[in-house]
Amino acid sequence: MVTLKQLAKELNVSISTVSKALNNSEEIGEDTIKRVKELAALYNYKPNKVALSLKQNKTKTIGVIIPDILNYFLAKVLFGIEMEAALYGYNIITCISNESLEKEKESLQLLANGSVDGFILSIAQETQIKNEVAHFKKAIGQGLPIVMFDRVAHDVLCDKVIVDDFDAIYNATKLLLLEGRTKIGFISTIDDLSVGKLRERGYNKAILENSNQNPLVLRISKTEDSQFKIKAFFETNHVDGVIAADSASGVIAINTAINIGLHVPKDVSVIGFSSNYIANHSIPRLTSIRQHARDIGANAVQLLIKRLQQKNDADTDVSTRIIKTSFVKNGSTL
Amino acid sequence: MVTLKQLAKELNVSISTVSKALNNSEEIGEDTIKRVKELAALYNYKPNKVALSLKQNKTKTIGVIIPDILNYFLAKVLFGIEMEAALYGYNIITCISNESLEKEKESLQLLANGSVDGFILSIAQETQIKNEVAHFKKAIGQGLPIVMFDRVAHDVLCDKVIVDDFDAIYNATKLLLLEGRTKIGFISTIDDLSVGKLRERGYNKAILENSNQNPLVLRISKTEDSQFKIKAFFETNHVDGVIAADSASGVIAINTAINIGLHVPKDVSVIGFSSNYIANHSIPRLTSIRQHARDIGANAVQLLIKRLQQKNDADTDVSTRIIKTSFVKNGSTL
DNA sequence: TTGGCAAGTTGTTTAAGGGTAACCATAATA
DNA sequence: TATTATGGTTACCCTTAAACAACTTGCCAA
Numbered sequence: 115m116v117t118l119k120q121l122a123k124e125l126n127v128s129i130s131t132v133s134k135a136l137n138n139s140e141e142i143g144e145d146t147i148k149r150v151k152e153l154a155a156l157y158n159y160k161p162n163k164v165a166l167s168l169k170q171n172k173t174k175t176i177g178v179i180i181p182d183i184l185n186y187f188l189a190k191v192l193f194g195i196e197m198e199a200a201l202y203g204y205n206i207i208t209c210i211s212n213e214s215l216e217k218e219k220e221s222l223q224l225l226a227n228g229s230v231d232g233f234i235l236s237i238a239q240e241t242q243i244k245n246e247v248a249h250f251k252k253a254i255g256q257g258l259p260i261v262m263f264d265r266v267a268h269d270v271l272c273d274k275v276i277v278d279d280f281d282a283i284y285n286a287t288k289l290l291l292l293e294g295r296t297k298i299g300f301i302s303t304i305d306d307l308s309v310g311k312l313r314e315r316g317y318n319k320a321i322l323e324n325s326n327q328n329p330l331v332l333r334i335s336k337t338e339d340s341q342f343k344i345k346a347f348f349e350t351n352h353v354d355g356v357i358a359a360d361s362a363s364g365v366i367a368i369n370t371a372i373n374i375g376l377h378v379p380k381d382v383s384v385i386g387f388s389s390n391y392i393a394n395h396s397i398p399r400l401t402s403i404r405q406h407a408r409d410i411g412a413n414a415v416q417l418l419i420k421r422l423q424q425k426n427d428a429d430t431d432v433s434t435r436i437i438k439t440s441f442v443k444n445g446s447t448l
Numbered sequence: 449m450v451t452l453k454q455l456a457k458e459l460n461v462s463i464s465t466v467s468k469a470l471n472n473s474e475e476i477g478e479d480t481i482k483r484v485k486e487l488a489a490l491y492n493y494k495p496n497k498v499a500l501s502l503k504q505n506k507t508k509t510i511g512v513i514i515p516d517i518l519n520y521f522l523a524k525v526l527f528g529i530e531m532e533a534a535l536y537g538y539n540i541i542t543c544i545s546n547e548s549l550e551k552e553k554e555s556l557q558l559l560a561n562g563s564v565d566g567f568i569l570s571i572a573q574e575t576q577i578k579n580e581v582a583h584f585k586k587a588i589g590q591g592l593p594i595v596m597f598d599r600v601a602h603d604v605l606c607d608k609v610i611v612d613d614f615d616a617i618y619n620a621t622k623l624l625l626l627e628g629r630t631k632i633g634f635i636s637t638i639d640d641l642s643v644g645k646l647r648e649r650g651y652n653k654a655i656l657e658n659s660n661q662n663p664l665v666l667r668i669s670k671t672e673d674s675q676f677k678i679k680a681f682f683e684t685n686h687v688d689g690v691i692a693a694d695s696a697s698g699v700i701a702i703n704t705a706i707n708i709g710l711h712v713p714k715d716v717s718v719i720g721f722s723s724n725y726i727a728n729h730s731i732p733r734l735t736s737i738r739q740h741a742r743d744i745g746a747n748a749v750q751l752l753i754k755r756l757q758q759k760n761d762a763d764t765d766v767s768t769r770i771i772k773t774s775f776v777k778n779g780s781t782l
Numbered sequence: 783t784t785g786g787c788a789a790g791t792t793g794t795t796t797a798a799g800g801g802t803a804a805c806c807a808t809a810a811t812a
Numbered sequence: 813t814a815t816t817a818t819g820g821t822t823a824c825c826c827t828t829a830a831a832c833a834a835c836t837t838g839c840c841a842a
Binding site for chain 2: 817818819820821822824825826827
């Protein structure tokens with residue numbers, strides 16, 4: 115890589131002349147600017163990012179810590195983050211906490227050494243279970259703003275982007291009740307997450323307020339065989355409606371229902387939180403609650419950059435953006 | 449963030465004394481080292497990464513450019529990359545080319561300003577179609593090594609990590625022939641990618657060598673309704689076996705077959721390139737060719753770091769690692 | 783007409799950002 | 813006096829920008 119120094123030497127001018135010329139300074143003559151720019155173009159000169167970061171004390175880089183890159187929703191948020199960040203000229207350093215508190219702490223600490231200007235993150239499962247937030251507060255205390263999305267810690271003062279989980283599931287459940295369903299089950303593989311809890315509460319409220327049945331909840335851990343458990347759930351409870359808290363469960367519920375001879379949606383209706391992609395993995399397609407994951411990512415970036423740009427350290431109040439889900443009617447409901 | 453300067457001032461020693469003390473230099477007295485370390489710990493001092501990068505002319509950061517983060521396979525490779533990189537103390541900056549040549553070029557150029565020590569990438573669809581490789585060669589020429597995985601450019605001299613696509617599909621096809629299938633279709637949504645072509649060739653070879661049928665290929669573009677097209681394919685051709693080049697097609701093929709009243713695997717056998725996760729989205733589960741995506745990522749990191757560590761610019765020969773797929777028998781084959 | 787000075791033009795010097803390390807300095811010890 | 817232990821000075825990585833320097837030009841007065 116060419117440096118200013120090399121250009122300066124070849125042009126027989128000082129380093130700063132080259133620097134200023136390339137930055138179109140008023141202090142440098144037109145022809146000099148032209149000479150400099152030509153040589154710079156010839157050598158494909160690009161200002162060294164590291165030196166710039168050091169000088170300006172900002173890296174134009176965002177640290178992103180996500181619990182699981184194989185989760186389609188989280189991957190999509192990451193996509194949104196990357197796209198929006200690129201728009202603003204920011205790069206992203208991605209760390210995967212793998213749902214582990216330890217890895218999350220490490221990543222946060224590792225990047226809090228000047229590598230990034232701030233963080234966008236969703237909290238690891240273990241962290242949520244243990245309810246640890248000290249590491250977040252520490253980072254914020256060091257002057258590194260954090261924006262949390264989806265899985266957030268309510269007792270950390272920072273910007274947040276969340277989804278109307280409670281309302282979405284509440285409404286979806288009521289929809290199945292309106293269809294005339296009388297035995298609606300709730301399937302979740304994420305019952306220990308903040309969002310999982312919210313969704314279950316939305317289901318519970320709708321059931322308790324608007325029906326005579328009792329809540330009927332199937333919780334599946336990540337290590338269990340979900341096809342097997344869902345099959346057993348169907349056969350034991352004879353449900354005629356299913357609300358799935360996560361994307362995979364909804365699709366698997368449909369496939370299972372069909373497999374044991376039920377007709378969807380005649381015998382069983384299914385609604386799930388899901389993307390278009392996953393919804394396509396069953397016939398009929400899963401009627402879905404869409405989370406607009408890319409918008410969530412984009413909003414997180416906007417919040418973070420806004421905070422990075424405000425010069426006065428006097429923190430303006432933190433804000434929470436709620437990205438409303440939308441409902442996509444597909445073949446798995448009446 | 450505390451700096452050496454601040455520590456030095458508070459301790460009434462010089463900056464370099466602090467630096468040396470923290471690095472356990474022989475030149476500094478035991479008690480001084482102790483004093484320094486205690487204060488550093490108190491203030492949670494961490495060497496500024498940016499300054500270090502500038503000084504040492506390496507960032508311990510890898511630029512990763514992937515075409516599509518929503519592709520489960522690519523996401524999993526990214527996961528492997530991140531994990532392995534973390535092991536070696538490397539961070540990753542992720543760029544998503546979104547299958548666009550322009551974005552790929554931009555990302556490459558943007559990071560080639562000292563932001564990263566090297567690249568790991570899989571080539572964008574558009575790039576493969578247009579067969580452009582100049583930007584890769586340019587980066588390598590600038591001293592930034594590249595490791596390509598999965599979708600590679602054979603006329604760029606760099607390390608590569610690939611999969612035995614041809615053999616895997618060839619063997620899978622022969623397996624269906626051994627089952628006694630006589631009308632085996634091939635479904636692909638990636639026919640314009642290098643890997644897609646290899647897979648189709650593997651299918652063709654097996655069919656032409658070992659059967660009397662003609663190759664029967666269904667190509668689906670990303671914008672088309674795959675459920676619809678696969679259904680039409682089934683109804684038109686009455687296939688009794690399906691080889692799917694990508695993960696989604698296999699699952700959708702099974703669901704479609706069941707939907708039109710066929711029995712899987714009695715009437716139709718299906719084999720696809722697929723992960724465990726996606727294979728779970730059909731009943732029976734998809735018999736799969738596993739790509740060991742995480743291993744691919746890990747191997748790419750190893751190759752890159754190995755190249756970064758060799759001091760002599762005299763490039764050792766580039767190497768290509770082939771990560772063998774494995775075959776997972778599930779319910780969708782006899 | 784020309785000397786002198788202010789102002790403008792165009793660069794250069796230098797410090798700074800945070801860290802490391804080669805090299806140098808000082809005091810105590812052998 | 814030479815050596816050792818300990819620590820300080822300084823240069824360097826690359827860039828920017830404030831401060832400074834040098835040269836040209838313009839204008840006025842002698």
